[in-house]
Amino acid sequence: MKINVICFAIIILFWNCQEKPKTEKPKVEETIAKENLTRSVPQLMVELGKFADFDFTDISDVHQFIYFKQIDENQTVTTININTAIALYRKMIQGEKVFAWPIFELKGSDTVILPVEGIGFAGPIWAKVLVARTSLEIKKIEFEHNAESDGYGSAMTQSHFEEMFTDKKIDLEKNTFTLQINMEKRIDDGIIVDVLSGATMTSQAALEMVNLGLKNYKGYLRP
Numbered sequence: 617m618k619i620n621v622i623c624f625a626i627i628i629l630f631w632n633c634q635e636k637p638k639t640e641k642p643k644v645e646e647t648i649a650k651e652n653l654t655r656s657v658p659q660l661m662v663e664l665g666k667f668a669d670f671d672f673t674d675i676s677d678v679h680q681f682i683y684f685k686q687i688d689e690n691q692t693v694t695t696i697n698i699n700t701a702i703a704l705y706r707k708m709i710q711g712e713k714v715f716a717w718p719i720f721e722l723k724g725s726d727t728v729i730l731p732v733e734g735i736g737f738a739g740p741i742w743a744k745v746l747v748a749r750t751s752l753e754i755k756k757i758e759f760e761h762n763a764e765s766d767g768y769g770s771a772m773t774q775s776h777f778e779e780m781f782t783d784k785k786i787d788l789e790k791n792t793f794t795l796q797i798n799m800e801k802r803i804d805d806g807i808i809v810d811v812l813s814g815a816t817m818t819s820q821a822a823l824e825m826v827n828l829g830l831k832n833y834k835g836y837l838r839p
Contacts, residue, residue: 660702664720664729667744667758683721691835693719708733709760711740717832726750728836732829737817738763741772741825749837752786759822769818780809781826788834791827795820 657665657672665672665681672678675698684701687693696718704718708731720729726748733742739762746756759772771777784807786792794806797816811819830837 658698658702660705661698664744667756668720668722668727668729668746681723683719683723685719685721685836686716687719687833687836688716693836705731709740709742711735719833719836727755730830730833732825732832734821734825734829736761736764736772736821737769737815738765741818741821743822743825743829745826745830747786747830747837752788752837754781754784754786757781757826764818765815768815769812771812771815772818772822777809777812777822780807786830786837788831788838792830793823793827795823 657675657678661678662672665678668681670677670681672681678698684696684698685693686696686701686704701718701720704714704716707714708717711733714733718731720731722728727746728749730745730747731742732745733740735741741759741761741764743757743759745754747753748755757778759778761770761772764770764772781793784792787806791806793809795811796808797811809819809823
């Protein structure tokens with residue numbers, strides 16, 4: 617009996633030694649997540665990077681390739697930081713009133729990304745426009761929206777519509793583009809853009825957005 621008690625006591629003692637509280641180690645995943653949070657690239661900048669054929673993996677990449685500026689209603693251009701630029705851009709795509717427009721100037725290049733915004737048939741629409749400053753040519757454009765109808769207004773995001781704007785020279789004094797609604801009523805004032813099938817209002821809104829939106833940058837494109 618005594619032997620059994622002694623054996624039981626030894627087992628309990630051994631078990632307690634094995635179950636000593638472990639020193640809590642810092643969670644590696646949490647540490648990495650916090651580091652990435654401080655270095656991560658805002659989603660809007662990721663989208664702008666892809667548009668300009670940049671793959672931003674770190675916030676330092678953004679500053680390596682882009683200057684941030686703005687132009688106000690008085691056509692005054694000033695340098696701003698990335699947070700201000702993103703805040704302005706976010707307001708534009710949300711349909712909020714802005715009194716200055718962000719400029720994303722590509723370093724070591726003649727090109728610049730100029731966002732423009734408007735109101736479509738169902739809500740805010742906007743576009744990223746890549747412009748060559750020397751020639752005033754639109755090198756690339758991407759239309760976006762939140763609520764245009766599938767198969768109709770949403771077609772503004774398709775390449776066949778966007779291609780009608782590319783490689784065209786901007787006219788900062790008058791409207792660059794004219795919507796061709798009816799061939800019998802052709803207006804030869806500006807570059808003709810075909811209307812989207814079943815989406816005349818969205819087509820018109822997209823056209824006005826580009827015409828008027830790029831004029832907001834007149835003081836930058838033609839100082």
